[in-house]
Amino acid sequence: MSEDQQFTEIERLRLAKLQALRQQGQEPFPPRVERTHSTAEAIAAYEAAGEQPVSATLVGRIRSMRLMGKLAFAHIEDGYGTLQLFLRADDFGAEALQHFKDHYDLGDFVEAQGEMFRTKAGEISLNVKVLRMIAKAITPLPAAKDEVVDGEVVRHATLADPETRYRQRYADLAVNPQVREVFRIRAAILRALREFLDKHDFLEVETPVLQPVYGGAAARPFVTHHNQLKQDLYLRISFELYLKRLLVGGIERVYEIGRDFRNEGVDRTHNPEFTMLEFYMAYADYQRVMEFTEEMMNFVGKQVLGGSKFSYQGHDIDLANAWPRISIADAVQEFAGIDLSKYPDAASLAAVMAEKKYKVRAGGSRGKLIEDLVGDHVEPLLIQPSFLYDYPREVSPLAKSQPGDANTVERFEGYMGGFEICNAFSELNDPLDQQARFEEMGRSLKADDEDLHPMDEDYLRAMRYGMPPNGGFGMGIDRITMLFTDQPNIREVILFPHLRRREGE
RNA sequence: GGUCCCGUAGCUCAAUGGUAGAGCAGUUGACUCUUAAUCAAUUGGUUGAAGGUUCGAGUCCUUCCGGGAUCACCA
Structure with a gap:
C-alpha cells in the first residue's frame, strides 16, 4: 500500500x-x-x-x-x-x-x-x-457544528453510528460531551461505594483473576493457559470463594471491586467482562445485608445524583422510599398466580405452568422453574427498588438454609428499573453441608455439561478451620451505572465494549 | 446459535429497477465583531465484499463480513 x-x-x-x-x-x-x-x-x-x-x-x-x-x-x-x-x-x-x-x-x-x-x-x-x-x-473529528440555543450548546450531525462510537470511543468522547458525563458518573459511583464501605470498616482487597478452579457462580468461564506451569487457568466468574477465605483468616469485613468474566451470550445487559462489587460482612445475616444495601444505595444516590430521585427510561425512581420486600412465594402467587406450596416438585409445577401457557424449560428443576417464573412475570414489574427473598435451595449452593425449611435458603436479590442489580445471602459456613451442595451441583451440572465440576477442595479446607457466620453481597456496577445515567444498553457504560473482530483488524 | 432490520462522501442523511444527490466538513475567492457566521465557486463515491437475475441493480436474489433489535443462553 x-x-x-x-x-x-x-x-x-x-x-x-x-x-x-x-x-x-x-x-x-x-x-x-x-x-x-x-x-x-x-x-x-x-x-x-x-x-x-x-x-x-x-x-x-x-x-x-x-x-x-x-x-x-x-x-x-x-x-x-x-x-x-x-x-x-x-x-x-x-x-x-x-x-x-x-x-x-x-x-x-x-x-x-x-x-x-x-x-x-x-x-x-x-x-x-x-x-x-x-x-x-x-x-x-466527526462532529459538524455547535449551535447555541438559549445558552445550551447543540451539536449538529455528530457521530451517531453505534459501531463506530464503540470501536472509536476516542472520537465518540471527543465529540459527544454526554458520553464523557456517563463515565464521570460511573467514576463517582465507584468512589461513593468505596467511601461508604471504607466508612463501615470494610477492607478493600484484590484476589486472583487467574484461578485454577473457578466458582461462586454458575457461568461458563474463559480458559487460558500458563506456559511455564503447563497448567490451564480460568478467568474468574466471581470473587466469592476467595473473599470468604479471608473471613476464615480473621478479616471481618472485606470487599473487592473488579472485573468478572463470563463466557456467555452478549445482550443489552450482559458484556463478557463486567465490573462487580462483592462484600462479606461477618456476624451479619441476609436481613442485615438488606438494610445495609438500602443505606448504601441511598448514600451513593446522594453523592452521585445529589438526591434519591432519578429517571430511568421514562420511569421516575426513588431510592429513599422503603424498598418493598416480597418473598419469592408471595411474588409468584401475586404476579404469576401460582401457589408454590401446592406444587412441591418439578413435575407438578411444570404441569401447572404449562396449564397457564407459561414457558416451561425442559428438564428444569423446581428451583429453576421458580426462577423462570420470577424472571418472566415478576422481574420486569420491579421498577422501583425492591427485594425478593427466600430462594429455592437447588439454585443457591452457597447460601444457608432457613431454619426448619431445608429447601429454602436465606437469600435475596435487589431489583430496580426492571432488572436484577444485586444478589446476597446468609453465607453457608458449614463445611459438611457445603461439600454436599457441591456434590449435588456437580451431579446436576454433569447432566448438561461434563466439563463443569466446580468442586473447590481448598475452599472446603478453609471452611473447616471455621468461618464466622456472615452475609455476602454482589452487585453489578455496570447496571447501576445504566440506571443512574439512564442508558438502555450496557455498552453505553463500558468505555471499550467487546465487539466482533473486523476483517483485517 | 435462530428470526427480523440495517450498511450510500470525513459526519448526518436522500435517491419507483432507468444519469448516485443534499446539508455540514474540505478546497478557492470576498469580507475588521462572528458564533450552525455569511456570500460565490468547487473537490470528494469500487453504494460493506463477492457472485447472480436484468437491456439496465444503491434498489431484486444468493453467500459472506460487520452492526442493531429480539429470542435462546446467562443459580
Missing part, C-alpha cells in the same frame, strides 16, 4: 500543513506548553477583575472557526468548558492571521496567549496576541 492510499484527501492536506509548519521551524507536537488558566478560570478571573483586561495563556482544541478578511473567531475546548478566541489583524498581526488561516484546522490543539475582553456581541473572549500549535490533528 502506498502512503497516498492510507490517507484520505483531507488527511493528506493536513499532513501538508504539518510539514509546512515544520519547514517554518514550528514543531507541531512540542513537548511542553504554557497554561495560566483553564477556560473556566479565565472567564472567572475576568469577571472577578470587574471586566478589566486580564492576561491569560490558554490551551485547548479548536472546535469552531469563523474566518473573515482581517478577523477570525474560533472556539477552543478544554476539560473545563469552551472559550472564544478573537484574532484581529490589528492586534494579532496580519501575517500571523494569514498563517493561522493557512495552517490551523478544527480539532487541532493550540496554546493562545492574550487578554480577556468582551466582544461587541457580548461574549467573553481572549484577544489573542500569540498563538501556537501544540498538537496537529491529521484526521478530522
Whole structure:
C-alpha cells in the first residue's frame, strides 16, 4: 500500500500543513506548553477583575472557526468548558492571521496567549496576541457544528453510528460531551461505594483473576493457559470463594471491586467482562445485608445524583422510599398466580405452568422453574427498588438454609428499573453441608455439561478451620451505572465494549 | 446459535429497477465583531465484499463480513 492510499484527501492536506509548519521551524507536537488558566478560570478571573483586561495563556482544541478578511473567531475546548478566541489583524498581526488561516484546522490543539475582553456581541473572549500549535490533528473529528440555543450548546450531525462510537470511543468522547458525563458518573459511583464501605470498616482487597478452579457462580468461564506451569487457568466468574477465605483468616469485613468474566451470550445487559462489587460482612445475616444495601444505595444516590430521585427510561425512581420486600412465594402467587406450596416438585409445577401457557424449560428443576417464573412475570414489574427473598435451595449452593425449611435458603436479590442489580445471602459456613451442595451441583451440572465440576477442595479446607457466620453481597456496577445515567444498553457504560473482530483488524 | 432490520462522501442523511444527490466538513475567492457566521465557486463515491437475475441493480436474489433489535443462553 502506498502512503497516498492510507490517507484520505483531507488527511493528506493536513499532513501538508504539518510539514509546512515544520519547514517554518514550528514543531507541531512540542513537548511542553504554557497554561495560566483553564477556560473556566479565565472567564472567572475576568469577571472577578470587574471586566478589566486580564492576561491569560490558554490551551485547548479548536472546535469552531469563523474566518473573515482581517478577523477570525474560533472556539477552543478544554476539560473545563469552551472559550472564544478573537484574532484581529490589528492586534494579532496580519501575517500571523494569514498563517493561522493557512495552517490551523478544527480539532487541532493550540496554546493562545492574550487578554480577556468582551466582544461587541457580548461574549467573553481572549484577544489573542500569540498563538501556537501544540498538537496537529491529521484526521478530522466527526462532529459538524455547535449551535447555541438559549445558552445550551447543540451539536449538529455528530457521530451517531453505534459501531463506530464503540470501536472509536476516542472520537465518540471527543465529540459527544454526554458520553464523557456517563463515565464521570460511573467514576463517582465507584468512589461513593468505596467511601461508604471504607466508612463501615470494610477492607478493600484484590484476589486472583487467574484461578485454577473457578466458582461462586454458575457461568461458563474463559480458559487460558500458563506456559511455564503447563497448567490451564480460568478467568474468574466471581470473587466469592476467595473473599470468604479471608473471613476464615480473621478479616471481618472485606470487599473487592473488579472485573468478572463470563463466557456467555452478549445482550443489552450482559458484556463478557463486567465490573462487580462483592462484600462479606461477618456476624451479619441476609436481613442485615438488606438494610445495609438500602443505606448504601441511598448514600451513593446522594453523592452521585445529589438526591434519591432519578429517571430511568421514562420511569421516575426513588431510592429513599422503603424498598418493598416480597418473598419469592408471595411474588409468584401475586404476579404469576401460582401457589408454590401446592406444587412441591418439578413435575407438578411444570404441569401447572404449562396449564397457564407459561414457558416451561425442559428438564428444569423446581428451583429453576421458580426462577423462570420470577424472571418472566415478576422481574420486569420491579421498577422501583425492591427485594425478593427466600430462594429455592437447588439454585443457591452457597447460601444457608432457613431454619426448619431445608429447601429454602436465606437469600435475596435487589431489583430496580426492571432488572436484577444485586444478589446476597446468609453465607453457608458449614463445611459438611457445603461439600454436599457441591456434590449435588456437580451431579446436576454433569447432566448438561461434563466439563463443569466446580468442586473447590481448598475452599472446603478453609471452611473447616471455621468461618464466622456472615452475609455476602454482589452487585453489578455496570447496571447501576445504566440506571443512574439512564442508558438502555450496557455498552453505553463500558468505555471499550467487546465487539466482533473486523476483517483485517 | 435462530428470526427480523440495517450498511450510500470525513459526519448526518436522500435517491419507483432507468444519469448516485443534499446539508455540514474540505478546497478557492470576498469580507475588521462572528458564533450552525455569511456570500460565490468547487473537490470528494469500487453504494460493506463477492457472485447472480436484468437491456439496465444503491434498489431484486444468493453467500459472506460487520452492526442493531429480539429470542435462546446467562443459580
